Amino acid sequence: MPALLDRQRALRDWVLAPPEAGELPPLPNASLHRDNTLGSLAAVLGDTFPVVKRLVGDACFASLAQTYIRHQPPSEAPLLRYGGGFPAWLAGHAVGRQLPYLGDVARLEAAWAHAYHAAEASPVDPNALAALGDAVEDSVWRLHPSHRFVTSPWPVDLIWRANQVDSGDPAVDLDAARAAGDSHVLLVRPAAEVLLIRLSPGAFALLMALAAGLPLGTAWDNALALDAAFDLEHELTGLLAAQVFSGVELP
Template identity: 40%
Template sequence: MAEGLARFQAGFAGALREGTHEPAGLRALPRTPGTAKRFDVYRNNVHASLIDALAAAFPVVERLVGRDFFRAAARVHLEEGFPRRGTLIGYGEGFPDFLERFPPAQGLAYLGDVARLELLWLEAYHAAEAEPVAPSSFAAHGAALTTMKPVLHPSFRLFSSRFPVAEIWRTNREDEEVRPVKSNGRRDTLMLVRPGADVFIHGLRPEQFVFLKALRDGASLGEAALHLPAAAIRDLPAMLAGFAARGVFAASDGTTFNRRNGEDG
């Protein structure tokens, strides 16, 4: 019985995706609409719900291209696959790549990166809660600071783009009237963090981005500082305090740091 149910569920899901036939095994009561017609209605409702979910996840992309264009693109995207998880949170992970190769969107080279920023915003928004550490936490460690690893906030994310995507994102998400954004060859290096209820997007200098990326990848403060210019290394405690003030670092089990050997410090 279990094997037969699994086959039916696989066929049902395949018919929803492909839209070319009804699944085998459906039955309708006498004098009621046929199974093919009823399944078409169900399939259309599922597709509409998934398109609505994409629109909720990518409001900036929808505003950039318009509702009709967005929904047409989303419907084509559904042909590449349905959600792989039992929740719609995070659905659309393949949408930025799809937009970059979607022929009607080729004139908007930045669209894929705007969509990636929206996904990261959602990840930060739904990340676990954690108490940010106080900016003063770094002042008392002296030379020992370089051997330690600060704990990054669960919502912390990094993103870089060859386009000014943060400004594009802000004006399309927050402004009643969209402001024109000039690229002028600007690149964005950004971090996202949600120390409280709201997600914040902060611009970073390139060396700060590389420093934080090294910390994210497991480097100690001393190892990450090798990516900084000499003046920034001398001012490392102040820079760390500035990051802490923005909620980049979090306490873990009541501690601020992990030592290099992995033991709590």
């Protein structure tokens, strides 16, 4: 009689085999187990990528999800992070090629899920900038641990907002939005709600440098290289108000 582990592996391989494989079920009621497994994992992906699901429709998403599950099943028991490879996989799929913004929308939703489940951290006092005085350019600013950046040639944040339940946002003019240049979005959850903050190119360069551990003076130079009129005090004041930072240090 096969060992229990061998039977479990045979059932797993049969569940994940493509439908056209035509293999016989290894155990009685295996079809029910397959349907429950694929349906449950597809529901997990649907919860993580609700906008993608809305954009392609329920039936198409169910097919995409089950194909992805067979391609990349979960590798660990907690499913909060499952689907991390879905955006890249989706971008290479035929549906992703027909809707070229779909993979980037999925990246935004994956970043949202990361921010939502990230660790807590106390925000920096909004008066921190003024308190630094002459040492401001040497200061090192830590971003909140929930932060994620998403850059796309598509207006992914506008697409995301327009496809929320009961959204009052108007339809997105993709051509006009793309003509305005790449969108840079910061996602962060300093409190209960995940914030989506559209960044200017200068602010994006500033925060990318700060996230890499560079001092504020260097990050400021990076921002000025993209925007000679970049207003550091104005940008930092807004970011502090949004509670984007969790620490400020001096060398």
